[in-house]
Amino acid sequence: MSEMVLLGDEAVALGAVHAGLTAAYAYPGTPSTEILEYLVRHQQQHGGPRAQWCANEKTAYEAALGVSFAGRRTMVAMKHVGLNVAADPFMNSALLAINGGLVVAVADDPGMHSSQNEQDTRYFADFARVICFEPASHQEAYEMTREAFDVSERFTIPVVVRLVTRLAHSRGIVTVRDARPENPRHKTADKMTWILLPANARRQWRSLLDRQPDIRRYTAASPYNTVTANDSRGLGVITTGLARNYFFENLEDLPTPPAHLHVGAYPFPADAIRTFVGGLTRVLVLEEGYPFVERALRGIVPPAVAILGRESGEVPEDGELNPDLVRAALGLPVRAGVSLEGLHLPGRPPQLCAGCPHGDSFQSILSVLASFTDAIVTSDIGCYTLGALPPYNAIETCVCMGASVGMAKGASDAGFHPVVAVIGDSTFLHSGVTPLLDAVASDTPMTLLILDNKTVAMTGGQPTIRRSSDLEGVVRGLGVAPDHLHVLEAHPRRMAENTEILRREVNHRGLSVIIAVRECIETVKRGKQEKTAASA
Amino acid sequence: MKCDIILSGVGGQGVLSVSAIIASSAMQEGLAVKQSEVHGMSQRGGAVLANLRISDKPIASDLIPRGTAALILSMEPVESLRYLEYLAADGTVITATNPVTNIDDYPPIESILDQVRRLPHAIMIDAEKLARQAGSARATNMVMVGAAAHLLPVPFATIEHFVRTLFAPKGERVVDINVKALHAGRSAAAAS
Numbered sequence: 053m054s055e056m057v058l059l060g061d062e063a064v065a066l067g068a069v070h071a072g073l074t075a076a077y078a079y080p081g082t083p084s085t086e087i088l089e090y091l092v093r094h095q096q097q098h099g100g101p102r103a104q105w106c107a108n109e110k111t112a113y114e115a116a117l118g119v120s121f122a123g124r125r126t127m128v129a130m131k132h133v134g135l136n137v138a139a140d141p142f143m144n145s146a147l148l149a150i151n152g153g154l155v156v157a158v159a160d161d162p163g164m165h166s167s168q169n170e171q172d173t174r175y176f177a178d179f180a181r182v183i184c185f186e187p188a189s190h191q192e193a194y195e196m197t198r199e200a201f202d203v204s205e206r207f208t209i210p211v212v213v214r215l216v217t218r219l220a221h222s223r224g225i226v227t228v229r230d231a232r233p234e235n236p237r238h239k240t241a242d243k244m245t246w247i248l249l250p251a252n253a254r255r256q257w258r259s260l261l262d263r264q265p266d267i268r269r270y271t272a273a274s275p276y277n278t279v280t281a282n283d284s285r286g287l288g289v290i291t292t293g294l295a296r297n298y299f300f301e302n303l304e305d306l307p308t309p310p311a312h313l314h315v316g317a318y319p320f321p322a323d324a325i326r327t328f329v330g331g332l333t334r335v336l337v338l339e340e341g342y343p344f345v346e347r348a349l350r351g352i353v354p355p356a357v358a359i360l361g362r363e364s365g366e367v368p369e370d371g372e373l374n375p376d377l378v379r380a381a382l383g384l385p386v387r388a389g390v391s392l393e394g395l396h397l398p399g400r401p402p403q404l405c406a407g408c409p410h411g412d413s414f415q416s417i418l419s420v421l422a423s424f425t426d427a428i429v430t431s432d433i434g435c436y437t438l439g440a441l442p443p444y445n446a447i448e449t450c451v452c453m454g455a456s457v458g459m460a461k462g463a464s465d466a467g468f469h470p471v472v473a474v475i476g477d478s479t480f481l482h483s484g485v486t487p488l489l490d491a492v493a494s495d496t497p498m499t500l501l502i503l504d505n506k507t508v509a510m511t512g513g514q515p516t517i518r519r520s521s522d523l524e525g526v527v528r529g530l531g532v533a534p535d536h537l538h539v540l541e542a543h544p545r546r547m548a549e550n551t552e553i554l555r556r557e558v559n560h561r562g563l564s565v566i567i568a569v570r571e572c573i574e575t576v577k578r579g580k581q582e583k584t585a586a587s588a
Numbered sequence: 589m590k591c592d593i594i595l596s597g598v599g600g601q602g603v604l605s606v607s608a609i610i611a612s613s614a615m616q617e618g619l620a621v622k623q624s625e626v627h628g629m630s631q632r633g634g635a636v637l638a639n640l641r642i643s644d645k646p647i648a649s650d651l652i653p654r655g656t657a658a659l660i661l662s663m664e665p666v667e668s669l670r671y672l673e674y675l676a677a678d679g680t681v682i683t684a685t686n687p688v689t690n691i692d693d694y695p696p697i698e699s700i701l702d703q704v705r706r707l708p709h710a711i712m713i714d715a716e717k718l719a720r721q722a723g724s725a726r727a728t729n730m731v732m733v734g735a736a737a738h739l740l741p742v743p744f745a746t747i748e749h750f751v752r753t754l755f756a757p758k759g760e761r762v763v764d765i766n767v768k769a770l771h772a773g774r775s776a777a778a779a780s
C-alpha cells in the first residue's frame with residue numbers, strides 16, 4: 053500500500069491499471085482528458101497497458117469493445133457530450149455478453165466550465181440499464197473503478213464511472229493497493245451473444261432485463277450506498293456523489309444532524325430509500341447534475357413526504373453545486389464575504405493567445421465577407437470558437453463536434469451565399485469528414501476552412517490522429533476537386549495572398565476546401581522548452 | 589487548524605504551479621490537502637481561479653465556502669479583487685501589482701491598487717521587479733509564494749526545500765534564482 057497525490061481523473065486511470073487493464077481509448081475532452089493522458093504517460097514509463105487517442109469517442113468505444121470481445125479488460129474515457137457520439141456502441145453494448153471487463157469513464161461538466169451543455173450521464177446509464185458508480189472522493193474514484201471492472205465481468209455489462217469537473221480536476225490523496233494481473237486472451241465463447249441480429253438482440257435484451265434484479269441487489273448491498281439514521285426531526289438528506297462533501301462541509305453548523313442516505317452506486321437502492329423516508333416529513337435531495345434521484349423519488353415516496361431539491365427550487369435547477377448553495381438549501385444563513393462598495397471589475401473572458409494562427413484566418417474571413425450582406429459563417433468546437441468574441445466576432449454557430457460542416461451545407465441549400473464553415477483539424481477528423489462527404493456528393497456551394505494548428509489545442513495539445521501533412525490527402529480522397537482544394541500557411545506575412553484565395557473560393561459556386569496550416573503557439577513553446585530541457 | 593486559500597490570476601500566469609508548490613509543501617508536513625483546479629477554456633487568457641484547502645483534519649468539500657478563506661493570493665491586481673466574497677472578514681489579500689492588460693476596458697492601474705489598499709489586510713508586491721532582481725522574470729510566481737509564506741501552515745524551510753527539489757533537474761542556476769525570488773517575496777511581505 054502506498055499513497056499518491058492524484059487528480060480525480062488520474063485516480064480513475066490508476067484504478068484501471070491496477071484492475072488489470074489491457075488497453076484504454078479516448079478522445080480528449082475537458083474534464084476527462086487527464087484520464088488517458090495519465091495512461092499514455094504510464095505506458096511510456098512502464099511499457100503498458102496500451103493507451104491510445106482515437107479519432108472520436110465512437111471509434112474509441114468500438115476499439116474497447118474489441119478488447120472486451122477478446123476477453124481482456126478495457127476502458128474508454130470521454131466527456132459527457134462525448135458519450136452522445138459514442139451512444140450507438142454504448143447502448144448496443146449493454147445487450148452484449150461483455151467478456152473482458154468494460155468500463156466507461158465519463159466526466160460530466162455541471163456549470164459548463166468548458167462545454168456546450170450540462171447533461172447528466174446517470175440518465176445514459178439508466179437508459180442502457182447498466183451499473184453506474186459516482187465517486188465522491190479520489191479514493192472512491194480509484195476503488196470504484198477497480199470494482200467496476202469486476203462487476204462488468206460478473207454481470208456481463210459495460211459499467212459507467214461518472215465523474216464531475218470538481219472531482220476530475222481536483223487533487224487529493226489516494227492509497228493504492230496491489231495490482232491485479234491482466235486477463236489472459238479468451239475469446240467470447242458464444243458469438244451469438246455478440247451478433248445483434250434481431251433474434252439474438254431480443255434474447256440479449258430479455259437476458260439484460262432478467263439480470264436487473266441481481267444488479268439491483270448488488271447495488272443495494274454496496275458499501276457505497278449508505279444510511280446514517282440520525283435523530284432527524286423530520287428532515288432527511290439524500291446526497292449523491294460530490295454533493296455529500298458539500299453536505300458534510302455544513303454539517304457542524306446544523307443544530308441536529310439530519311438523517312442521511314448517500315448514493316454512490318446506481319441503480320439507486322429504491323427499497324432503502326423507501327424505508328429511509330418512512331419516518332420523515334421532508335427529504336432534501338442534493339445531487340450534482342440533473343434532478344435524477346429527485347425525480348425518481350416522486351414515484352416511490354408517499355405524497356406525505358415533501359421532496360425538496362432542484363425541481364422544487366430549494367437548489368437551483370441548473371449549474372454546479374457548491375458548499376454555499378447546499379448551505380442555503382439546509383436553511384443555514386449564507387456567510388458574507390468581504391465586499392468593497394462601488395467596486396466594478398471588468399470581465400476577463402478567455403481569448404485566443406497572442407499570435408494564435410486562428411487570428412490570421414479570422415482576419416481573412418472578415419475582410420472577404422465584409423462585401424457580402426448575406427454571408428453565413430458556421431463554426432465548431434475548439435480554441436477557434438473564441439472567434440465568436442471580440443475583437444473578431446467572426447463566427448455564428450457552435451453546436452457539436454463537426455456540426456459546422458453539415459450546417460454549412462444546410463445553410464447553402466437554404467439559399468445563402470457565401471457560406472463558410474470553420475473547423476479545426478482535430479475536430480474535422482473527429483466528425484467533419486462524413487458531413488464533408490455529403491457536401492462532396494452534391495458539390496454544395498460552400499467553403500470549408502480547416503484551421504490546422506497541428507494539435508488538439510483546447511484540451512492541452514494532444515496529438516491529432518493524422519499528421520498535418522496527411523490532411524490534404526484525406527480531403528482529396530473524399531473527392532474534393534483538386535482545383536478547389538488549397539493548403540496555405542496561416543501567417544501574417546501571407547495575409548494578402550491567403551485572403552485572395554479565400555475570396556476566389558468564396559465566390560466559386562461549388563464546394564471548396566482551404567486548409568490553413570500553422571502550429572499552435574502553445575505547442576511550439578512547449579516543444580522549445582522540451583528541447584532545451586533535453587539538451588540541458 | 590485549517591487554511592483555505594483562493595488563488596487567482598490570468599490563464600497562462602501559472603496559478604496552478606503556485607498552488608501545486610504550496611500543496612506539495614503542506615503534504616510533506618503531513619497535512620490534508622484538497623486542490624481544485626481549472627483546465628480547459630478559461631486557461632486561454634481568461635480569469636483563472638483555484639481553490640486550495642489545507643487542514644490537519646480531513647477536508648470535505650473541494651470548494652471553499654464563501655466568507656471563509658484566510659487568503660486570496662493573486663498573480664494579478666484586478667483578479668485579486670474578483671473573489672472577495674470568499675474572503676473571511678479577517679482574511680488577507682496578497683497580490684502582485686503587475687497588471688495583465690489583455691482586455692480593452694482594463695481600468696487605470698492606480699484605481700485598482702487603491703481598491704486593494706482599502707481592504708483591511710492587503711499586501712502588494714511588485715513581483716516582476718523582485719523576480720528580475722533575483723535573476724529572471726520567470727520566477728515571479730516564486731516571489732508570490734514567498735510573499736504568502738508567513739500565512740501558510742507550513743515552515744518556510746519546507747517550502748524552500750520543495751522549491752529546491754522541484755527545480756533541481758533544471759540546474760543550480762535556476763534553483764538559485766527561484767530560491768532568491770522566494771526569499772525576496774518573503775522579505776517584501778514582511779516589510780509592507
Ligand code: SF4
Binds near residue numbers: 405407435575
Ligand atoms: S492554444 Fe494554440 S490554438 Fe489555442 S488559442 Fe492558443 S495558440 Fe491558438
